[in-house]
Amino acid sequence: MQSPLPSLRALQAFESFGRLGSVTAAARELGVTAGAISQQIKLLEAQLKMPLIMKDGRRASLAPGAHAYHELLTSGFDKLRQAQGLLTERMEDREVKISGLPTLLLKWLNPRLNRFGAPQGSVSFRLEATHVEPEPQFLNRMFRLTYGAASEAHPHRRALFHDVCFPVCSPDFLARHPEAARPECMGTLPWIDIDWGPAYASIPRLGDWLSAQGVPVPRDKPLSVHSLSSSALEAAAGGHGIALAQHSFVSVDLRLGRLVQLSSAVIPMPEPYHICWAPGLLENEVARAFLNWILSEARGD
Structure with missing residues (x-):
């Protein structure tokens, strides 16, 4: 059967004494009296049934058989101090x-x-x-x-x-193609696609929005396909064509007038x-x- 662990206070007093080399220094580090340090070490010696310190006149030091025990204790307290430092750093x-x-x-x-x-x-x-x-x-x-x-x-x-999605284009593109504001005409104009990859196959595209409005999907291939929605929106803002935009991604560009919303009809993102x-x-x-x-x-x- 394993012996019960000594009190943490006694272990801390002994570890501090052995590392700093004096009862006074240990007391100063732990914010207690020198008498309290000595008392805790005596309690630890009584529980371990072995001497931990020896005295040469008024000078005290680790007993020969206590060095290995103290070394392991110091290693453990170092880890505790590191853990506390990590927690403090995270909190601050x-x-x-x-x-x-x-x-x-x-x-x-x-x-x-x-x-x-x-x-x-x-x-x-x-x-x-x-x-x-x-x-x-x-x-x-x-x-x-x-x-x-x-x-x-x-x-x-x-x-x-x-989020929800709707078609957008630049003011310049709309000025050149006023029919872009009519869903039945969008599929005949240059358009910009967004493809996030096979893991996101359910993400809506312009054809999905047109289908939801009951009009044909684009007959021609997109002018460009972008893996980033931001890249597709920049292409649209540059006047290249129509893109299906998410409200959360395009609200600033709409407010700044870089893009215009072509319809109030929206379709939802799946998730x-x-x-x-x-x-x-x-x-x-x-x-x-x-x-x-x-x-x-x-x-x-």
Whole structure:
């Protein structure tokens, strides 16, 4: 049967004494009296049934048989100090790290980040735009903004919003092709497609929107196909053709007049966008504030 562990206070007193070399220094480090350090070491010696310190006159040092025991204790306390340092760093970190789908970061999050008011001072953001989902353990250090079923791989998630789609083009393109405002004519004009890849085959395209309006899909191939929605929107803003845009991605360009909405009819995205995180991340006050803020922003859209 294994012997019960001594009290943590006694172990801490002995470890500090052996590392610093004196009862006075150990007392100063632990914020107690020298008498308390000596008492804890005596209690530890009684429980272990072995001497831990020896005295040469008024000078005390580790007993010969106690060196190996103290070395292992120091190693354990070093790990405890590292763990506490990591926790303190995480709790005091004022940098919010966010991994997200590129266009979601660029077109939805970026334009509103300056509205975030961090508690008790300033905050900086580190944004990583990628389609690759981070490993779940990394979400103790960052948030993840993603779409649909991809969020299910992460420890915690909340839906941000359920987006809708509609066709857009540049003002110049509409001036050159006023018939673009009529759904029955859109399929005969240059158009720009978005393809996120086989994992997102259900993402709507312009043909889906036209079908929902009861008009034929485009007969010709698209002028260009883009894996990033932001790239397709830039092509549309450049006057190249009509693109099916998500409301969350295009609202700023509509407000600035770079793009115009060609119809009030919309079709929904199949799934919502999510914010994901792991439990350890919310030990940080700024991270908690950011999560509450972004959920509020999403509700306001």
